[in-house]
Amino acid sequence: MKKIALITLMLITVFTLAACNREDIGDRIEIEFWHMSPVGSESYSGMRRIVREFNESQEEYFVRGTGINFWDYWDRVNIAIASGNAPDVGYHTLDNVILRASNQALYNISDMIQADIDNDVDTIDTSVFLDNQLEFASYDGDLYALPFSATVRMLYYNLDLFHDAGLTEADVPTNWDELYTVAKQIDDVDGNTINVLGFDPSFGEGWYHQYLWTAGLDFFDEDLNPTLNTDRHLEILEWMYTFNEEYPRSTLDAFGEANEMLGINPFAAGRVGMMIATDGLYETLRPLEGELNYGVAPIPLPDEDGVRVNWGSGFSIELYDNGDAERRDGAWAFLKYIMDYDTQLDLADTIGWLMSNIPAMEAYAEGNEILEAFVKELDYAIDKVYVPYAPNWHAIDWDQFFQQGLSGELTAEQVLQQARNLYIEKRENYEAAN
Amino acid sequence: MAKNKQNKNSLGALRKQEKKLGYVFASPWLLGLGIFGAFPILASLYLSFTRYRMVGTPAWIGLANYRALFFNDSIFWTSLYNTLYHVFLSVPLGLIVGILLALLLNTRIRGIGIYRTLFYLPNVVSIVAMSLLWLWLFQPNFGLINQVLSPVYNLLDMEPLGWYRASNLSKLTIVLMGLWTAGGSMIIYLAQMQDIPRDYYEAAEIDGANGFQQTIKITLPLMTPSIFFNFIMGIILGFQVFAVAYIMTQGGPGRSTYYYGYYLFDKMINDNNMGQASAMAWVLLVVTLIITLLALTLNKYVFYLGEQD
Known part of the structure; x- marks a missing residue:
């Protein structure tokens, strides 16, 4: 009996190893x-x-x-x-x-x-x-x-939520004023609970640098010196922070985090009326074909002088x-x-x-x-520019300050000032080593 | 006499042979240490004096990386402060909780094995799963901890705590979360407690010592070797804190949980700055070494059972 078991074991091992053989x-x-x-x-x-x-x-x-x-x-x-x-x-x-x-x-x-x-x-x-x-x-x-x-990044809009708010596809916003008006019509808030949010500039793929680009601005000038110090930079950041200022930040955080922790895409779940996202969201929404009535449009521009652009x-x-x-x-x-x-x-x-x-x-x-x-x-x-002294300028370098502004720990002005100081510091260190 | 000499010679030969065999058996580990341990360590020392962007060839720049870290890198100091804060809070708290658990579970009650297993269990949970679990528990708006504490908040008329979302509490939150794994050190304490001769307690009982006095005068002094071991290991591991912050807070809010290890990782992976990351690793080694050496001076208070004097 032992011999049979041993032989079987050896044969299994031989076949297993043979199966691991790489293709000739x-x-x-x-x-x-x-x-x-x-x-x-x-x-x-x-x-x-x-x-x-x-x-x-x-x-x-x-x-x-x-x-x-x-x-x-x-x-x-x-x-x-x-x-x-x-x-x-x-x-x-x-x-x-x-x-x-x-x-x-x-x-x-x-x-x-x-x-x-x-x-x-x-x-x-x-x-x-x-x-x-x-x-x-x-x-x-x-x-x-x-x-x-x-x-490619575009504005996804939920047509069912548009219809619920008495809107049609013709109302899809093309500029920030329209975006605000439409978003507020879609908002559905019950006390401290947000059931549906029309739009939030920081949700999904709503990046500050992308909004800057639409206004013809950037983080860096042509020589890769950090900018972030103009009134327009400040205005755009304040626009992001104050878009939903009527709701406490904790309520907005709870809304965002609940979706994130449950692994729900808020747009797919019909909890957000409009959201900027990549073409990747389309793949997520594919299984919902027929259930979710939605469309995509270019990212709304700040005003008529805005630049049609998205982060590639x-x-x-x-x-x-x-x-x-x-x-x-x-x-x-x-x-x-x-x-x-x-x-x-x-x-x-x-x-x-x-x-x-x-x-x-x-x-x-x-x-x-x-x-x-x-x-x-x-x-x-x-694509975003490659900055040798701060390759991750758009992510962790910036995001920590941005989040502090979002939570109210820093003012928009402080956010921009501190981020700019960090880039300058990084540039000095980079140059010292080169 | 001649027979004695012969015996000594053959004993010497045997010892030599044993030594050789010892080295042969240890050789895989020694080779591993040399190739996979010592070489990268020495390579990182060299890289710390170079400009190396993860591609191309490292270029010698002397002390520039160290100078940049010490004199023109505000995040370096923030991350070092965060890490020291974590070490100074997590090590003593970890010791206290571990010892208390061990004392609690050093009793002879039915099903004690199950209790010990349950307290040890968090140590085998993956750190990712553990972090996600605590993320749920500490969630300020709908987490279980704030739900349980809501009567207290109402009573004190205060806002619910923000835990990992509040920069003044985030480090503490991670420390509290780490206490969940105190069962690991508890096992070591328990093993040492089992080693304490019963005679000491019997003698103390005869002298009229109560349970508390026995714990203070016998158990704790005789546990000092394992307390000391956990203390040193806690310091070393505390300086390496990274994964929990990476998963739970991404270093935030406002870099309040941006620990040294996290910054080092970002320097290498996100900034492609292997030279400065290597310099950071060596600074960490020196800081850890200094604090560990200072901690080792406490060895004089450790009582080793069976030792003379």
């Missing part, structure tokens, strides 16, 4: 590709199929895809780059390509395109990408990455310089495949992201009113 790739050159469709994710099998289709078409190269979830991806890829173990192909953030390009971590894409042209080989047509995205993928006049995805924050796709020419060529072949019209169309459907290949996205969106609006709005999407 013969003498093909292995290319490593890191993406964000890990095992268990909805897009995993689709991404696997896309990679497999490339491998089936190849005799020279074999791409091994590794899916890493979004939250772990950044630390892993940054550490891999720092330690010289980066994948051959991977995603990164488009707005800081310059950091990696200027430190020789990336291959020069322009050179590869030129080599293809010289050798009369099919190459990537960069005219399919948005100019402003290509600009962020460039360093010193050359491309060091390609835009991979294209994020797309991903780049990059070829990491691992010093191996054969792998570089394989990575380039794979990059051409993945940026191809058909693959981009396939990727949009698989991952649910808007991809950077605009003709492919136009075809993908055709017949879908919301997707069409997103693709149209991409023309107005820009």
Whole structure:
């Protein structure tokens, strides 16, 4: 009996280990590709199929895809780059390509395109990408990455709540005055409890820098000196803080936090009439098709002089310089495949992201009113500037002060002053070390 | 005589062989320490004197990183203050709660094993789950703690406490939350309590000492080695506080829970400033070392059972 058990155990072990054997790739050159469709994710099998289709078409190269979830991806890829173990192909953030390009971590894409042209080989047509995205993928006049995805931020509005308030789609606000009027008509507040909130500038993807952009302002000037010190900067911040001033901050916090802690998207739950969000919210709302009556519109502008703009924050796709020419060529072949019209169309459907290949996205969106609006709005999407001395200027550097202003611990003026001082301090330290 | 010498020689050879074997058995750990421990530590010392943005090659800049931290980095001092506050509050409170729990659970009642397990259980809960749980409990508007305390608030005619959302209470909230895991040190205290000979208590009883006197005069003095151990470990771990703030408060409100470890993490991951992050790590090592050395002077008050004098 013991012998039978032992043999069974050994056989299980042998079969298990055999199952772990990696696919035999013969003498093909292995290319490593890191993406964000890990095992268990909805897009995993689709991404696997896309990679497999490339491998089936190849005799020279074999791409091994590794899916890493979004939250772990950044630390892993940054550490891999720092330690010289980066994948051959991977995603990164488009707005800081310059950091990696200027430190020789990336291959020069322009050179590869030129080599293809010289050798009369099919190459990537960069005219399919948005100019402003290509600009962020460039360093010193050359491309060091390609835009991979294209994020867009728009105003989502709940038509059911509009109708309840006696409003129609024609009332969707285009400027801040209208936004306020419509929001207040939608508000449904019962004592200290907010049932429905028309709009709050700080909810969802309502970023201060985005509002500044719509007013033709920014955090930094052209030389990357921090600004934040004009009356208009102050006015816009005060507008954000006082939009719902009739409700105590604790009531607004409780409303926001209840949604957050329950994992409910307040817009999806019909608790917010209007909210600025990325195209990602559309994917969240897809299962609710038919239940939630909503639309999307450009972010309202401060006034008639406002600038139509939204924060893009797309991903780049990059070829990491691992010093191996054969792998570089394989990575380039794979990059051409993945940026191809058909693959981009396939990727949009698989991952649910808007991809950077605009003709492919136009075809993908055709017949879908919301997707069409997103693709149209991409023309107005820009990435945030990369500030070497404060790469995280829009997040933790700014957010701590912003939150203190929101809670009333600091006045809007103090928020701007203290944030500006922090940027100046960071710049001085950066310059001292350079 | 010759036989004695021969015996000594063979004993020496045996010891030598044992030593060799010892090193062979310890070699995986020693190699691990050298490669995965000592090398990164020394590398970080080198990086602390360089400008290194996580890409490219580190460039030597001497003491610039240290100068920037000490003389032109307001958040550095804020984060250090927050961390010291946390250490000075959490360590004594952790000791007190751990000892009280151990004293409470050092009784012979039915189902004592279950009680001990229950108090130890929070230590095996993932820190993420624990933080999210306490986030719910401490939520100022609908959290259970403020609901329970609402009669007190009404009685005193005061606003409910903001806990982690109030910058004057956020650090305390995290300390209070940490006390939930005092069961970890309780196990060590309990183990030591079980080691105290019964004779001492019997003798004290004969002399007329009551329970309280026995605790003060026998139990606590004989527990000092484990109290001292937990004290030192508490200081070292206290300086590394990070995950709870990262999950619960994101360093806020107003950087009130922006601890040293959190700032170091941000310097590296978000600012791509590995050089300054490494310098911060070395400053932390020195601060921890100084405070630990100061704490070690208390060793003279520790009573080791079985030790002469």
